[in-house]
């Protein structure tokens with residue numbers, strides 16, 4: 371709704387633009403008529419000051435370090451909820467009662483199997499293929515199996531496709547891991563929790579029973595909750611943009627996976643642990659801090675900094691605490707955790723990081739826990755994508771049902787050659 375107006379004067383052209391307010395957070399200036407009124411575009415590479423949509427899913431306050439999912443603080447959801455419950459909340463807007471949660475979980479559980487033909491897709495990859503490459507390909511291929519749920523204008527089909535994506539990501543992710551280590555795929559089981567099922571499909575083998583360790587199950591479920599959604603980040607914006615053309619949901623999620631893979635985004639968890647291992651011991655931290663500050667060195671502290679959080683990433687705080695708890699409970703003493711803590715302390719007292727408001731983000735500590743659980747670093751971003759599928763699917767559904775949404779088609783500031791005539795090659 372329009373509260374007040376913003377007045378823009380260009381030469382002798384003065385126009386008012388509505389200022390719209392949300393329920394909480396920054397207001398927006400509605401510039402949808404700007405081009406018609408002025409013949410000009412706004413210019414905002416990286417969308418640092420641009421709201422691309424209206425959303426009721428996730429709210430972030432980067433200065434206060436606040437992250438809410440449908441109004442509930444991430445700290446409370448991480449400590450008290452479950453990934454299945456958060457999934458229901460993101461899709462439906464309210465926390466479910468016990469019977470509704472059981473029904474939802476039952477539905478998701480019974481979509482965890484994949485078509486047997488899908489397993490042949492894996493055979494086409496090299497065994498050493500990065501699992502994110504496999505995930506991109508296999509998830510995109512899902513649309514060739516589910517023609518009955520790609521009519522995006524049918525809410526029923528959108529719901530089935532959403533459930534299928536959330537349910538099958540753990541199976542597909544576990545299969546990618548199994549393929550990379552040369553072990554047989556393990557089928558899902560309906561008597562296990564969503565996260566327990568994933569752990570068994572990943573680490574279980576047909577030669578013996580796999581007992582789900584409740585400590586690991588709880589830590590994994592918390593990690594999934596912390597990665598579920600995050601407002602209009604790069605991969606979510608990719609899913610929305612792909613969805614705005616009417617592309618089927620499986621193709622949209624495959625596009626999101628591809629974007630998440632970048633080291634500036636979801637790929638940072640793999641890069642952060644590799645960096646911490648490369649640093650090795652705390653005495654080498656100053657060398658890397660100096661490199662991070664050196665403008666001529668492309669090196670950045672992976673797992674540090676954020677477009678929105680200019681104070682602290684609340685997810686990093688939860689993960690920092692969880693890292694100590696999980697490693698203690700598992701009786702693991704990983705020197706990488708000490709290096710991470712030392713690096714955080716040194717960086718946060720360095721004027722460069724203080725002035726640029728660079729703090730640990732969600733990717734700084736997650737790898738320490740995932741490594742302790744037994745995942746190779748190449749699987750870290752796959753786990754991020756598995757969890758973020760809930761957010762991508764919820765955002766995709768919200769976009770499709772938003773009457774204000776239309777195909778996304780940004781413009782540009784053109785700086786290329788003005789019109790000129792073709793010159794035949796003999797005259798060049």
Ligand code: SDX
Nearest residue numbers: 600603634635636638662670671672673674675676677726
């Ligand atoms: C995720 O958007 C989301 O919500 C993403 C995410 C989600 O849940 O979806 O939270 C998940 O992607 C977390 C971020 C993971 N990426 C990393 O950890 C990679 C390292 N971080 C950076 O690449 C960077 O901080 C970004 C990409 C995260 C944010 O970049 P911005 O907002 O575009 O900021 P910037 O690159 O303009 O940096 C501002 C300044 C620059 O210096 P100046 O040009 O002003 O002199 O800070 C510097 C940067 O050089 N800087 C860093 C740094 N991050 C920024 N310097 C050293 N090390 C870093 N990590």
